[in-house]
Amino acid sequence: MLNKEIIKKLLYFTITVMLSSVAYYFSTGIYNCWFLTWLAPIPLFIYTLESTMAWVIFASVITYFIGFSSSIFVYSNTIIPVSLLVYGNIIDAIIFTVLLVLFRYMAFKNKHWAWSFVFASGWTAVEFITSLHSPAGTFNSIAYTQVFNLPVIQIASVTGIWGITFLLMLVPASIALSWHYRKNSKLCLKTIVVPISILILTLIFGLYRLSVPVQGPSVKIGMASINMSLEELRSRGQQHEAEKIMNRYVHCIDLLSRSGAEVILLPEKIITLNLNEQPILLQLLADAARSNQITLIATLDIQDDSKLYNSAYLFSPRGEILLKYDKQHLLPFSEGSYIPGQELSIRALEDKGIWGIAICKDMDFQEPSRGYSQRGINLLFVPALDFKADALLHARIAIMRGVEGNYAVARAAQWGLLSLSSNKGNIIDMASNSAEKNDVLLIGEIKLDQGKSIYGRFGNWFGYFSEGLFIFLLLLFLLSNSNIFERE
Structure with missing residues (x-):
């Protein structure tokens, strides 16, 4: 004993x-x-x-x-x-x-x-x-x-x-x-x-x-994520399925713009697009931005000849592509065939501050986030995918990056959270699509600060x-x- x-x-x-x-x-x-x-x-x-x-x-x-x-x-x-x-x-x-x-x-x-x-x-x-x-x-x-x-x-x-x-x-x-x-x-x-x-x-x-107090301009941001099964996600490269997904997102864009959204963010990898064979699908996004007079950020899998990119596009209210950003930090076990990006994508707007784009896993790293802070952006747009169970785990990382760099963060995940947070980490609005059967829309207004931080400068x-x-x-x-x- x-x-x-x-x-x-x-x-x-x-x-x-x-x-x-x-x-x-x-x-x-x-x-x-x-x-x-x-x-x-x-x-x-x-x-x-x-x-x-x-x-x-x-x-x-x-x-x-x-x-x-x-x-x-x-x-x-x-x-x-x-x-x-x-x-x-x-x-x-x-x-x-x-x-x-x-x-x-x-x-x-x-x-x-x-x-x-x-x-x-x-x-x-x-x-x-x-x-x-x-x-x-x-x-x-x-x-x-x-x-x-x-x-x-x-x-x-x-x-x-x-x-x-x-x-x-x-x-x-x-x-x-x-x-x-x-x-x-x-x-x-x-x-x-x-x-x-x-x-x-x-x-x-x-x-x-x-x-x-925050002294900068304010922006009204809309986000959308349609309900999508794993099978639909895998078949998003097929012409019929891609068109169906795109039409659903165009409908979401229309609804958000009627609610006053000035800029609309869509999730990561909404469709797979071959630029040589399906340019009309990219034009649908440009037309949606132009007809609604909004700025639109959408991310797609882009097949360009033999190269594959995870790319985000920023469309102006005229339907022009003002920015293109390629994801820099790729998932080792599912994005091994993609070409990683190397450059920041920054756009200065006369009365709406300076904007940047990063994609999902990019936020797990302190670059390119710190690089954006050094350039003085006020607002970072982050299209994402996520895996339902990690919704909060991944969203909170993006929120913290915003505090580090002193900029607001708008993040839209396909299987996670839609979140809008200030440069101080305040949650302006947040919505979950992981358990929803319907499409999820979020709209919120955020006031932007000056950008830049001590951490952004000294790393x-x-x-x-x-x-x-x-x-x-x-x-x-x-x-x-x-x-x-x-x-x-």
Whole structure:
């Protein structure tokens, strides 16, 4: 029989893993309970500083797989092969655990208030480095859980999402570490004061930015997404099916224009078009823009000779094509035959600001979004596809890109959300088409700000800062154990 001590350890382990895992699951997945992200690490961090190494490693791995991995597995395995998904999660779980063990070792070896920054800077650096090399870009960043926490996410206009990730790890780590140092009141206070002060300053900045009135022009934007099955999507390249889809969208354009929409955005890949054989279908969009006197953005699969593009067109109220944008970040397992785009597409309008276009997965990366910010756009149009289960997961990324770059974002997904958000992340309007049987229309008016941001200008400076801080803390630890620095 198990003795009482082992039962006590098992119970403590189980409660810790369940509390952190459940909190992470409901904060990082489709439920998006942002406040739980701040609470989720606390039980695990406290457990890390109170239990033996073997139990800590086991708890860390289990928590990561239950909390982080399972929350996005529901939809990811429909896009990414399961073997690659599991492999990537194993690597992430190992890194997560190594950082946790390092945090524990430093706190035990030499008591110091600065060790609360170790895990924060380390995990932020990991997210940043991963985003530079991963085909998923920034998709898995924990920062996106805070998209509805408006005061906090304003810091993204300065630091990018890396400042948010840093805070999400720093505050719980400092709470756990101060609890660990609770018998030393002076050290306990030092440990908690600096992180909480940083959080308070972040909130003050966020509240100030939210209070600054918008001075730019306003635009009335309409979006449409027709109900389409997977079979219809796959057959959208056939002449008869393409014409039927196009006529349905033309009808939506007519309805939106009658409601006062000045510009109308349609989703990604509405049809597949061979420019040499079906030019009349492109003309239908031009005619719809001209007859309704609206600006129209529509995205199509374009077959041009032997080349295939995922292209967005911007039609003027005269029916002229003013912009063409080719998707830059293509899905590795379904768009391998497409030619990626290389250029930004920007249009300055005399009384409506400066507009840009990106397509779906482009928003998972910080380019071309940052490039648009540097060029001072006020409004970014994002036609998208999505996969129903990831509706909010993907829409919130685009919202955060707008905060980073200081521009409004209009995003229309075929199987997700139609959303209109301001440069500060405010949701002007949002509609879901994932469960609808009918076509979905959305119309909203948004006031545009000046564009450009500190992050847009200086880029990923905070990501590099996190790398440097992590290395500095390791050196500080080594030197402090060599008696070069006075110990606490």
